[in-house]
Amino acid sequence: xxxxxxxxxxxxxxxxxxxxxxxxxxxxxxxxxxxxxxxxxxxxxxxxxxxxxxxxxxxxxxxxxxxxxxxxxxxxxxxxxxxxxxxxxxxxxxxxxxxxxxxxxxxxxxxxxxxxxxxxxxxxxxxxxxxxxxxxxxxxxxxxxxxxxxxxxxxxxxxxxxxxxxxxxxxxxxxxxxxxxxxxxxxxxxxxxxxxxxxxxxxxxxxxxxxxxxxxxxxxxxxxxxxxxxxxxxxxxxxxxxxxxxxxxxxxxxxxxxxxxxxxxxxxxxxxxxxxxxxxxxxx
Numbered sequence: 001x002x003x004x005x006x007x008x009x010x011x012x013x014x015x016x017x018x019x020x021x022x023x024x025x026x027x028x029x030x031x032x033x034x035x036x037x038x039x040x041x042x043x044x045x046x047x048x049x050x051x052x053x054x055x056x057x058x059x060x061x062x063x064x065x066x067x068x069x070x071x072x073x074x075x076x077x078x079x080x081x082x083x084x085x086x087x088x089x090x091x092x093x094x095x096x097x098x099x100x101x102x103x104x105x106x107x108x109x110x111x112x113x114x115x116x117x118x119x120x121x122x123x124x125x126x127x128x129x130x131x132x133x134x135x136x137x138x139x140x141x142x143x144x145x146x147x148x149x150x151x152x153x154x155x156x157x158x159x160x161x162x163x164x165x166x167x168x169x170x171x172x173x174x175x176x177x178x179x180x181x182x183x184x185x186x187x188x189x190x191x192x193x194x195x196x197x198x199x200x201x202x203x204x205x206x207x208x209x210x211x212x213x214x215x216x217x218x219x220x221x222x223x224x225x226x227x228x229x230x231x232x233x234x235x236x237x238x239x240x241x242x243x244x245x246x247x248x249x250x251x252x253x254x255x256x257x258x259x260x261x262x263x264x265x266x267x268x269x270x271x272x273x274x275x276x277x278x279x280x281x282x283x284x
Contacts, residue, residue: 003078004281015198019208023052026055026061026074027056028072029057030059033191036057037245037248038076038245041259042055044260047076058099060087061087064090065091065093067094067217067218073218074215078215079107079211079214082146082209083143086145090233093219095216095218096219097214100214100237102213105187108186109203112196114197118202120207126190133159134185137163142184144160144162150207154199160185161182168185172184183201191250217232227277230275244262
């Protein structure tokens with residue numbers, strides 16, 4: 001009888017969802033607003049249907065090594081084919097892709113619209129105006145590695161300055177307030193595009209790429225969990241939703257409170273990603 005019940009539960013996707021150690025599901029996120037926002041909201045959604053989950057901040061390299069070891073469970077933002085390629089190629093045998101969180105991502109070098117150049121190849125002509133600096137983020141980020149490549153490919157007389165997303169945004173705000181020239185590493189989606197009039201510099205040598213953000217789990221995490229697998233497969237944040245969420249997080253004093261408020265307002269949409277029978281079983 002017990003064996004029969006276990007078989008039925010397995011087929012219906014009703015087995016308790018948990019990580020490899022029986023602890024709450026861990027969703028890793030890097031120090032970027034979009035992945036923080038998605039991860040915190042998803043953790044709330046899972047907890048709301050009785051699945052213990054928490055969002056945990058780590059540096060990109062540690063995220064992938066931790067997933068590969070089975071210390072954590074989910075990453076909602078693996079940018080391919082390029083930005084996360086280094087980590088994916090190294091750890092793909094220990095990981096699974098189970099969905100796409102968004103498919104309109106891009107990276108590149110960004111300047112305010114008032115800067116009178118339009119391409120990366122023009123940067124050297126005005127290197128002094130930019131103080132020979134490209135303001136970047138952490139060295140573990142894919143866009144950092146792409147920018148180091150761009151400096152070499154375009155033979156730029158520039159140095160990439162590592163900082164954080166918040167520090168980069170502070171530098172951008174200060175420069176725009178003073179109408180100064182500045183070039184930063186940038187990507188979409190990001191809330192800076194809603195705050196300022198910006199443009200990508202044309203990348204004629206195709207160092208940077210248009211990307212898709214994949215949902216990645218540790219190997220075998222959704223095996224035997226068809227309901228949970230379908231939830232992750234159905235998950236998708238469109239541009240309007242993610243832009244709204246990111247802007248709220250950018251201005252938040254309490255990110256957890258913002259996540260709760262946004263989840264409450266969008267609960268029906270998020271739960272629509274969950275198979276109805278699976279959701280009902282989780283709530284019983």
